[in-house]
Amino acid sequence: MLPSVYATRNQNWLPSIFNELFDDDFMGLTPAKRFASPAINVVENEKDFQIELAAPGMSKSDFSIHIENDNELCIKLEKKEDEKKSKKNYLRREFSYASYQQTFIIPEEVELDGISASMNDGVLTITLPKKEVVVKTPAKREIEIH
DSSP, rough: OOOOOHHHHHHHHHHHHHHHHTTGGGGOOOOTTTTOOOOOOEEOOOOOEEEEEOTOOOOGGGGGEETTTTTTTEEEOOOOOOOTTTGGGSOOOOOOOSSEEEEOOOOTBGGGGOEEEEETTTEEEEEBBBBOOOOOOOOOOOOOOO
């Protein structure tokens, strides 16, 4: 049997760790400087690839999407705090994107000019259409014997 002093001391460590983790001064970063990376799904269909980025509370104006070096898809997110909303006194704030950037290598079979993006219900979806595969049938030709 454990002494009651050990049991009491052991039960108290958990709340102090959570207080330290969720304190505004965690790692010297203010809540505005901390951010989480959005969750991302990458889906391959028969005709395209889709990148789905979970961005609740974000609008399409918070994003910048561009192609670099003809094979890199860059997604940037920067959320600027509204003056009215910045006066809130958060007791706990877990969803805050100050800035975020991620780059994906675009597969060779993607038609670069057809890439599109849409924002719906807090999910940014980027569609990368595949190039149309043209299957050539081998030509058959008779060779005359001389």
